Amino acid sequence: MKELVVKNIQNIQAEVNAQNGNTFSVKHVISPDSMHIDFVEVEPDSIAYGYHWHEGGEEAFYIISGEGAVRTTNGEIKVKSGDIITFPAGEKGAHVIKNISQTEKLIYLDFGRNEKIEIVHFPDINKIMAIGPYSNEMYDC
Numbered sequence: 001m002k003e004l005v006v007k008n009i010q011n012i013q014a015e016v017n018a019q020n021g022n023t024f025s026v027k028h029v030i031s032p033d034s035m036h037i038d039f040v041e042v043e044p045d046s047i048a049y050g051y052h053w054h055e056g057g058e059e060a061f062y063i064i065s066g067e068g069a070v071r072t073t074n075g076e077i078k079v080k081s082g083d084i085i086t087f088p089a090g091e092k093g094a095h096v097i098k099n100i101s102q103t104e105k106l107i108y109l110d111f112g113r114n115e116k117i118e119i120v121h122f123p124d125i126n127k128i129m130a131i132g133p134y135s136n137e138m139y140d141c
Helices: none
Strands: 015-019 022-030 035-042 047-054 059-065 067-072 075-080 084-087 095-099 106-113 118-122 127-132 135-140
Touching (some): 035 047, 035 095, 059 075, 067 106, 095 106
Antiparallel strands (some): 015 022, 035 106, 047 095, 047 118, 059 084, 059 106, 067 075, 067 095, 118 127
């Protein structure tokens, strides 16, 4: 970060994502070169982003409210308000979070280390995402 920033989450424009019947929104709190912090709201019975892992970037989720189930290579982990879960880079850090409520949103902060060039694997759909200074595309494996 190169400057001090104060933002109110209510004033940040949400990016709404609808993928395969799942709906979630992301408010990018900061997205500098070295890290990101995103405020994520997952609608009832929806997942965010799909099952994936990063070759370089690490992530951590801090659950603000609601209850979720995180699919990992070690099985499913239940999470609730106040929990934090960390994902290492590589296949052992594969994850997807699902809102297990039928009525309440799951709200969490997504912290991550950004890499200059990143490859994200989506094994369930046999795709990869290449992220770099000249690309941000999904490709078939």
